Amino acid sequence: xxxxxxxxxxxxxxxxxxxxxxxxxxxxxxxxxxxxxxxxxxxxxxxxxxxxxxxxxxxxxxxxxxxxxxxxxxxxxxxxxxxxxxxxxxxxxxxxxxxxxxxxxxxxxxxxxxxxxxxxxxxxxxxxxxxxxxxxxxxxxxxxxxxxxxxxxxxxxxxxxxxxxxxxxxxxxxxxxxxxxxxxxxxxxxxxxxxxxxxxxxxxxxxxxxxxxxxxxxxxxxxxxxxxxxxxxxxxxxxxxxxxxxxxxxxxxxxxxxxxxxxxxxxxxxxxxxxxxxxxxxxxxxxxxxx
Amino acid sequence: xxxxxxxxxxxxxxxxxxxxxxxxxxxxxxxxxxxxxxxxxxxxxxxxxxxxxxxxxxxxxxxxxxxxxxxxxxxxxxxxxxxxxxxxxxxxxxxxxxxxxxxxxxxxxxxxxxxxxxxxxxxxxxxxxxxxxxxxxxxxxxxxxxxxxxxxxxxxxxxxxxxxxxxxxxxxxxxxxxxxxxxxxxxxxxxxxxxxxxxxxxxxxxxxxxxxxxxxxxxxxxxxxxxxxxxxxxxxxxxxxxxxxxxxxxxxxxxxxxxxxxxxxxxxxxxxxxxxxxxxxxxxxxxxxxxxxxxxxxxxxxxxxx
Numbered sequence: 001x002x003x004x005x006x007x008x009x010x011x012x013x014x015x016x017x018x019x020x021x022x023x024x025x026x027x028x029x030x031x032x033x034x035x036x037x038x039x040x041x042x043x044x045x046x047x048x049x050x051x052x053x054x055x056x057x058x059x060x061x062x063x064x065x066x067x068x069x070x071x072x073x074x075x076x077x078x079x080x081x082x083x084x085x086x087x088x089x090x091x092x093x094x095x096x097x098x099x100x101x102x103x104x105x106x107x108x109x110x111x112x113x114x115x116x117x118x119x120x121x122x123x124x125x126x127x128x129x130x131x132x133x134x135x136x137x138x139x140x141x142x143x144x145x146x147x148x149x150x151x152x153x154x155x156x157x158x159x160x161x162x163x164x165x166x167x168x169x170x171x172x173x174x175x176x177x178x179x180x181x182x183x184x185x186x187x188x189x190x191x192x193x194x195x196x197x198x199x200x201x202x203x204x205x206x207x208x209x210x211x212x213x214x215x216x217x218x219x220x221x222x223x224x225x226x227x228x229x230x231x232x233x234x235x236x237x238x239x240x241x242x243x244x245x246x247x248x249x250x251x252x253x254x255x256x257x258x259x260x261x262x263x264x265x266x267x268x269x270x271x272x273x274x275x276x277x278x279x280x281x282x283x284x285x286x287x288x289x290x291x
Numbered sequence: 292x293x294x295x296x297x298x299x300x301x302x303x304x305x306x307x308x309x310x311x312x313x314x315x316x317x318x319x320x321x322x323x324x325x326x327x328x329x330x331x332x333x334x335x336x337x338x339x340x341x342x343x344x345x346x347x348x349x350x351x352x353x354x355x356x357x358x359x360x361x362x363x364x365x366x367x368x369x370x371x372x373x374x375x376x377x378x379x380x381x382x383x384x385x386x387x388x389x390x391x392x393x394x395x396x397x398x399x400x401x402x403x404x405x406x407x408x409x410x411x412x413x414x415x416x417x418x419x420x421x422x423x424x425x426x427x428x429x430x431x432x433x434x435x436x437x438x439x440x441x442x443x444x445x446x447x448x449x450x451x452x453x454x455x456x457x458x459x460x461x462x463x464x465x466x467x468x469x470x471x472x473x474x475x476x477x478x479x480x481x482x483x484x485x486x487x488x489x490x491x492x493x494x495x496x497x498x499x500x501x502x503x504x505x506x507x508x509x510x511x512x513x514x515x516x517x518x519x520x521x522x523x524x525x526x527x528x529x530x531x532x533x534x535x536x537x538x539x540x541x542x543x544x545x546x547x548x549x550x551x552x553x554x555x556x557x558x559x560x561x562x563x564x565x566x567x568x569x570x571x572x573x574x575x576x577x578x579x580x581x582x583x584x585x586x587x588x589x590x591x592x593x594x595x596x597x
Contacts, residue, residue: 005499006412009404010420013474016467017423021430024438031437040441085325088318101580102326104587105333108579109572110528112545116552116568117332120339120561126347134350161332169587214429222431225530229549246433247535255437262434269429 025266032260038253050260060261063240066152070241071220073156074163078216079209081160082167087197089168090175104165111162115229118158119145148238151231155239159226163219167212174208175201214272221268340364340566347561367567373550380567383547387527387574389458390543394465395522399515402470406477407507411489412499421474428471436535439464443536456538464536465526473518476589480514481507520582521589524575544571 035046054060085103089096106114121127124143132140144154178201186196202209224243227233233240242265249258335352340363342356369379409421443455443463454460484507492502533543542550548571552564579586 003412003414006408006414006417009412009499009503010408010417012401012466013405013424013470014420016470017420017427020435020439020467021423021427024435024442025430027438027441028434081325084321088322091315091318093318093322097583099322099326100587101583102329105576105579106329108524108528108575108586110530110545110575112528112530112549113568113572114332116548116564117336120352120565121332121335123559123561126559126561127352130350131352132350161329165329218429218431222433224433225545228530229552232553243431243433247436247531250437250440258433259437262431262436265431266434269431272429273426 028259029263029266031256032263034256036256036259038255046256050256051264053257054260054264059237059240060242060245062237063242063245064264066239067220067223067241070152070156070159070223071217073153074159074220075213075216077156077160078164078167079212081164082171082212085164085168086172086175089172100165100169103168106162107165109162111159111225112229114158114162115155115226115231118154118161119230122154122157145231146235148235151235151239155226155230158230159223162226163216167216170208170212170215171205174205177208178204214276217268217272221265336565336569336572339561340367340569342562344558344560344562363562363566364570367551367563367570371551371563371567372554373547374554380544380547380551380570383542383544384570386537386541386547387544390461390465390533390537390541391523391526393458393462394469394526395519397462398466398469398473398522399518401466402473402518403477403508403511403515404503405470405474406479406481407503408499409474409478410481410484411502421478424471424474428475432468432531439467440535456536456541458537458541461532461537461541461543464532465529468532469522469525473522476518476521477511477514480511484510516582516585517589520578520586523578524586527574 032050033045033047034043035049036043089099093099122129122143122145124130124146127143129140129142132142144150144152144157182200182204183196186200191199222243223241224247227239227241227244231239233244242261246258246261246265249255249261338353338356339347341359341361342354343360346354346357367379368381368384370377371379405421405424409417440455443460444453446454448454448457454463488506489502492506497505527543528545529543530545530549533541533546537543537546548567551567552559
């Protein structure tokens with residue numbers, strides 16, 4: 001009684017939750033065990049064959065290696081720089097709003113724009129390298145995108161420029177959630193500021209740090225736009241990512257292969273969710289024991 | 292995910308600063324160097340878009356234009372080539388406008404209803420639905436691309452063709468992927484309202500829709516502004532959905548921008564490319580600078596959109 005309108009009002013949500021997310025994911029996983037090309041005619045189940053192909057395709061192996069390197073680089077830089085910026089911003093500085101505006105504006109721009117502008121900056125003939133050389137340092141070399149072995153680092157610089165402001169904002173909120181009394185107590189005990197940060201404040205910021213990390217991991221797994229805009233996956237296959245492999249496979253009418261890659265992409269997300277469930281379970285157990 | 296509850300803090304909480312000390316100078320130096328790093332690309336974009344390639348040559352990327360010109364902006368807007376068509380970015384701008392103007396209100400209204408129902412009208416399974424929906428916010432889009440292509444191409448339109456590659460198709464896709472984060476945003480907002488408000492309306496005999504329209508809707512203006520900012524920038528900046536689902540006739544500005552840049556033959560014409568980049572970034576940048584703190588409020592929730 002009375003609940004019917006609520007069910008009608010949330011019908012779109014149920015369709016999206018079940019119809020898109022649950023059935024859609026199941027569909028992708030099931031297709032990865034077939035040899036579907038594009039249209040769903042004569043579905044043949046071929047067991048693990050798509051995965052065998054996947055893990056013996058050089059481009060996929062490169063993509064997986066790339067996302068680890070890119071992920072560690074991008075996430076590490078965002079967390080370290082984001083934290084340092086947040087701490088600096090938290091020192092009762094003048095012009096805090098101005099600094100925040102500057103650190104965050106890149107996030108308002110799309111990854112495509114980020115990729116294109118950094119492509120110019122890192123272009124050996126037109127960009128930073130040419131600028132520094134014009135100052136008289138004729139041997140200066142800084143053109144990561146021109147070389148397959150360094151192109152990923154160029155991409156890390158660009159994506160960090162785009163995303164570090166968000167990490168800073170989240171960590172700054174975490175810093176400001178730390179009780180003022182902690183600082184007073186640490187001061188009375190004569191603990192140096194850096195020590196207070198490392199031993200007391202950082203452990204207290206677990207929530208904000210976890211939030212920032214989860215967002216970074218989720219966004220890293222999806223990395224696609226910036227690759228297309230910045231390098232197109234090159235030079236060679238040096239900046240391909242799992243996401244570009246999946247989309248290209250589907251475009252090349254090799255859906256089953258694409259869905260196998262997509263299914264593998266689900267694993268880190270599944271791991272995150274299990275991890276979160278574990279921490280929740282542990283917190284509940286600790287609480288239960290305390291009672 | 293309690294991300295959305297993280298709001299921007301009120302007061303600086305760090306240790307109290309003393310007067311000018313080396314440490315303090317160091318902090319400002321660090322912030323200023325960082326600010327320069329963040330601003331350089333914007334400066335390069337603007338400078339490059341206003342001068343010919345000759346003036347960029349020889350490491351003059353930071354040089355002021357000798358004769359500042361908007362010719363490249365005009366070219367990027369109206370005559371730069373994407374493949375065989377040379378109509379510039381303008382068609383992409385109008386496509387992005389259409390997509391944004393349709394998808395933003397639809398996704399917000401649906402999500403607002405979700406948040407309202409989840410806070411005040413829980414029914415059996417409603418929390419499970421919410422859990423599944425939030426889980427969806429974490430799923431890489433690539434996992435769902437083919438299922439959605441398949442579903443949209445299965446819907447035959449009465450005037451021929453299917454939903455795949457149409458304006459309604461891309462609007463549906465944006466509404467789907469905007470829903471998890473917006474629902475979270477609205478649910479957290481409605482859950483923070485005093486329960487008495489809802490009970491009083493119930494006692495007065497108002498039902499689901501009546502309470503929604505007369506009580507909740509007027510109170511949700513601030514959170515709706517956050518949601519609008521989140522969605523406008525998110526949808527405007529989208530690339531992959533536009534690329535896959537919009538179809539040739541509705542390619543959004545970001546896809547057109549990428550096509551223009553990829554089309555250039557011979558020497559890359561960075562002047563036009565950067566002008567096109569600025570034009571494409573103008574809408575979200577204006578939203579960002581005008582909305583200020585509202586944008587920051589949406590970030591903790593919106594960052595998950597990627």
